Each structure stands twice: as structure tokens, then as C-alpha cells.
Amino acid sequence: MKRILKFSPILAPLALALSSTASANPLGLTGPQDFIVRAGGYYISAGDDEVSFVDDSFRYFDAFRANVDPGSEWGWYFNLEWKPVEHWGIELGYMDGDSHTSSHGDEFFTLGFGDVEYRDVVSFDANISTLSLKFYPLDETCMVQPYIGGGISYTDFGDTGLSRAVRNDLADVGLRGNFDLGSSWGYTWQAGVDFNFGRDSSWLVNFAAVYAESSTEMRMQVLDDVAPPPGVDRFFESYSGDYLYDPWMLNLSVGYKFSF
Template sequence: MKLMKTLIAGAVSMAFLPAVPAFAYEAGDIIVKAGVINVIPKDGNAEVGNSELDIDSDIQLGLTGVYMVSDKIGIELLAATPFTHTAEGDGGDIDGVDVITTKHLPPTLSAQFYPMDAASKIQPYVGLGVNYTFFFDEEDDAGLGSNGLKPSFGLAYSAGVDYMVNDNWLVNASVWKVDIDTEVKGGAADGLDVEIDPVAFMVACGYKF
């Protein structure tokens, strides 16, 4: 009987404790996301004589990892499988001509701010970070004697929203605006400034540890 009274008293006490949903974002949480990411460079990426260069977009597998420093602040690392882009002449003497094809990886490290209550199932956020983009496997399609493109450092601005499906699984939509400026190395176009400055969109599923 004494044991029964103790159990009942414990159950009543727990019933009056404030409810803390399991989906709360807390310091120490690790959130991993994987999905489809589309990198779309701006138009008019470089000027070549009486022509411009336009770089096409590409879709790859995007990966992000977030470590929650607190219930409001997270640190995110963005990675992806290599993107492939071709720069094509737009107007003038090289209109429609493929000039250079390159692959690149754009790892980006950002600090994020989550304004909602930590227990909310919907978690919008904004971020500010730094991007490092390096280029490889360049193809000199136009025979300009180029040795590729220089690496780029620049700022990255981001925003997104997580929706917790249950205690651990979530879906995410996010966008980045990245400052990527590079130069052609060697050949007839040596020193040519190329401003890529893409917008990247990602739709992903994630898991919170």
C-alpha cells in the first residue's frame, strides 16, 4: 500500500511539471541534412571583347551539418558533390561558343541565428558565413591556353527553415547567396575577372542527434 501511494504521488507530481517537447533545439544538438542543391550563377559573369560569358547552373547532392552552440545559435558546414559548369559566350564574336568547363567545390561555414522558441516545431533561421571555392578538372574548350581558375574566398548569406516531423526527423528548405569571384590563370585570357556570385537553393531531409 505504501508503494502504491508513492507511485501515485510521483505520477501526480510529474503531471504538473511543465511539458518540454522532445523536438526542442538545445545546445549540443547535431543536425545532419541531405538533399538536392541547385547552384545558379548570375548572368554576365565576365566580359570578353564584345561578348559576355554566361555560366550555366548545376544540380548536385547537398550536405549540411549543424552544431547547436545554444538553443538560438548554430554553426553550419555546407558541402556537396562536385558541381560542373560551362561558361558560354553570349553575343559578339563568341556567341554560343563554350569557352571553359570546370568543376568546383564550395565548402561554406556559417553562424546561424534561430529566432523562434527552442521548442517550436518550425525553426526558421538566418546565417552569415565564409565560402571557399576551389576549381579543378578545367577544360579549355576554346583553346585559349588557360590553366584554369584561381580559388575564391567570399561571404555567404543564408536563410532557411526546418520543420520537425517528429522528435528526430525533419525537412528543410534553404537558400544561400555566395560571393564567388575568380580569375583565369594563363593563356590568352590570363587575369580575366569572372564573377560567379551564385544563388543556391536546397531541399533536404534531416536527422537530429
């Protein structure tokens, strides 16, 4: 229920647009700009966050803080937009990111590595899906079409891992490590502009700035590299903390308009 209330300011105008479409006519289509497909690249800048890690295994009851500052990366994105009525569009987008590396990771480990300063401790990538309602203030005959929009986003984190330096240091003392991130639901906002090649052209160039609210749980585990002898407890440490990813994305793409 709390998550539904969180997204209600976004879902309400989306429902209003859909209801107005149904009342306009059976299909609600407006002409040659009923659908737009865009594909291109984007530059993504992730959030810098001070993460508080706590001991999940309750072996040592310690806690520590680490600065997580992933490097900015490039990726590609694709979206499909339906314009049911003039001035309004409903967009489904997907952004596939390159692998981030954390550029600052001092004191990530307290297990004998407290005096070691690690760089690029972890790596991960993030794939972001969005559903947005967009508003175009100008008449559809204008060759330049600015817009604003908002909606919901889903971030799926993958390809997680520890750096080679960290893995080697753990292996030197008979340990190995795991690093994982969860997924995240959030909201998204965007502002952009379509530059049409001509009044009768179906082609356009798009530039947009997109923000996606995203928070996820980081979990780091340290355990024995080999199975212990019978009767001996397996060494195990698990730390977790909440990380605010919250990326900004700058998109540049080519689009094509069509209708059925």
C-alpha cells in the first residue's frame, strides 16, 4: 500500500490521459505521429553515496562506512512512444548500461585490511526500464517539439563482482568474496526535445535528460576459499548497506514516426 501511495502522483495523470483517449474516439489516434521509435546512446552518471555497512552474520558485530562513487559510463537505449491524443505521449523505454566501477572504496574490509586503500573495489552494471507520461506544449506541426515527462522506473543490477586486487588479497589469506546488488523500483523524470528533419519527414533527432530514482541493497560476503575440516566452523562474514544509485542520463538518438 505504501508503494502504491508513493507512485499515486504519477499514476493519476497517466490514468487521466488514458481515460480521455477512450472518450475521444475508439482508437484515439491523431494522425501521422501516432507512434515514435527512438534508438541511440546515452551517458549515465550514477550517484555518489556514503554507505553504512552492518554485519549480517553477527559474528563480530562491527559496522563501517564506505564511499561508493561509481564512474560515469556510456550505454545504449531504445524507446517506443504512443501518442494517443495531441500534446500527450506514453513512452516505454529501456536503457542498457556499461559496467560501473567504484572509484573510491577505502576501508571496505576490516578483516586485516584496515590499513589498505583500495581503488575500484567493485563493478556492476544497471539496466533501467521506464514507463512515462509525456507532455508536448507546442502544436504538432512545429518542427521542434520540446517535452517533459514523468513515470515509474525499474532498475535491474547485474554482472556484479569484486576487483582483481581485492580477490587476490583475500586469496592470500585463504578467503574469497562475493558482491551482490538487488533490484529497485522508483520514479523517473525527463525533459527533452525532438528535432524533425522536415514537416513531412518521418525522421527526427532527439536529445533528452532523464533522472531515475533508484536505491538498492549492497551485500558483500567473505568466506573460506576451501571447505573446512569436519567439525570446524566455516568462516563467514556478510555485510550489507543501502546504496542510492539515482542516476542522471543524457540521451542522444535518432527516431522514426509512423502510424497504423
